[in-house]
Amino acid sequence: MADHIHTSPEDEHDSAYSGLLVNDAHWAFGTATESIGFGEDPLAGVDTTIPEGVDAVTLSTYALMLGDDSLVMSHRIAEWTSNAPDLEDDIALSNIALDLLGQARLLLARAAKADESAVPPLPEGSPAPPEDALAFFREAHEFRNVRFAEVVNGDFAEATVRVLLFSVWRLATFEKLRESRDHVLSAVAAKGVKELAYHRDYAARWFVTLARGTDESRTRLITALDSLWPLWPELFDTHPVEAAAAEAGVGVDPASVREAAEAVLDQVFTAADVEPSQAPRRSGVLGKTGRDGMHGEPLSRMLAEMQSVARAHLRGQW
C-alpha cells in the first residue's frame, strides 16, 4: 500500500499526499519567506514598548517563567495525543495542549523582545525565531517553570487532576494579568482566560464524574490528587522576579491569587464530595524550586525528546 504514496504525474491531482510532498523545505519553522513577507514574528504589529519604569530583565524573566509553565505543561498534555481513553478526550487534550503552546509562543516571544540577551545564541544561519531558540536551545536548569508542570504523566485521572489544578491556578493569574501595564502580557491574558476557562471546566467536569463514578475511578482520582498536591503550594510562592514584576505593575504576585484559586477548587471538591488532600508540600532543593531553575530529572528527559529534532537539524531542513 505504501506504493500509493508515490504518485504518478497523472493522478497527482487526486492524491491526498501530493500536497505534503511539495515545498516542505523550512517545514520546521513555517513557510513564510523573508523575500515576500515579514517572517513569522508572532508579535509583529504588537506594541512591545517596555512600560515606563519597568526593568527589562524583570519583564523578560517574568514572561519566561509564564512561558515555560505553558510550554512544559503543553508538552506533557500533548503526550496524551493518541493515548487518551477515547477519541473525544484525545481531541480535547490535544486542543488544550495547542492552546497552551500558543500562549507559550507569545510569552517566550515577549521574553525575547524585552531582553534579547535572554535568547541563547544559535548556529550561524539558523532560521529559528527567538521563541524557538528559547524553547529548544536552553538546558533544563535555565527553564523557570513551576515543577508542577513537569512531572511525568500518570493515568487519565491524573491528567484530569493535572489540568484542573493547573488551569484553576493559571486562570486566577490571568484574570489579574489582564490589568498588566505591559501590552503584550495583558493581551495574552485577555485571550488566554477564554481558553483556560474551557480547560478548567472540562477538567472539573471529569473530576466530578470520576469522583462520583465507580470505586475504581474514585480511588484513582484521589490517588492522583494526593500525588500532585505536594506541588500545589509552590504555585503560590512569590519569587523575587514575580514580586518585582507585580510591584512594577506588569506581573501578578502568585500569593495574591491563592484565595481565589482555592475558592474555585473548593467548589469542585464539594460537587465531587472529595476532601482536599492532606499530602505535605514537596520541599525545594537547598530552598530552590522550579522558578529558580531547580527541576527534577523528568524535565531533562522531556527536554531531551522535545529538543532533539531542533538540535539535530540546526537549519530546520532535512
Added chain:
Amino acid sequence: MNRARRIAERVTDPELPMLSLADLGVLRDVEVVGSSHVVVDITPTYSGCPAMAAMRDDLVRELSGAGFDRVEVRVSLDPPWTTDWITPTGRAALAAAGISPPGPAPSTTGPIPLTLSPTARQVRCPQCGSPATELVSEFGSTACKAQYRCCDCLEPFDHVKEI
C-alpha cells in the same frame, strides 16, 4: 486602497473555506502605504491556532500576485477576537456548510464562574433544523469548535464555540 481591501477580504480561512477572513472577523485593517506597500492587520482566533500561518501566507500570496511589492501582515492581539465578530454572512455560510454558528459570546470581564454542567446552548441541527441536540465534546475537529449530535436525524456536527 479599496482594491487591496477587496483582495484581502476574499482570502478564506484554511480550515473553514466557506468563510472569508472578513466574515470570520479576523481581518482588522488593510492599509496601503505608498504606491505598492500594503499592511494587513489580522487577529488570531485562538492563541495556538495553526491556521494563522496559512492565513498570513495566503494574504501575502494574493496581494503579491495582485502587484503589491511589499506585503506586511501584522498580528493584533488586542482586543482579543470574539465569535461576535463573525458577520451575518459568515454565520449563514457556516450553517449552509453544516456547521452550527456560535451564539452570543459570554462576558469575559471579572472572574469567570466555574461551570460544572455542560455549557447551556440553544443549538439547532444544521442538517434538519431540530432543536433537540446534545453535546458530545467541548473540543472538536479544530480548537474553535465543539462536537454535537442531533437527537432527531442523528447526524454529528460541529458547533463554533462562543468565545
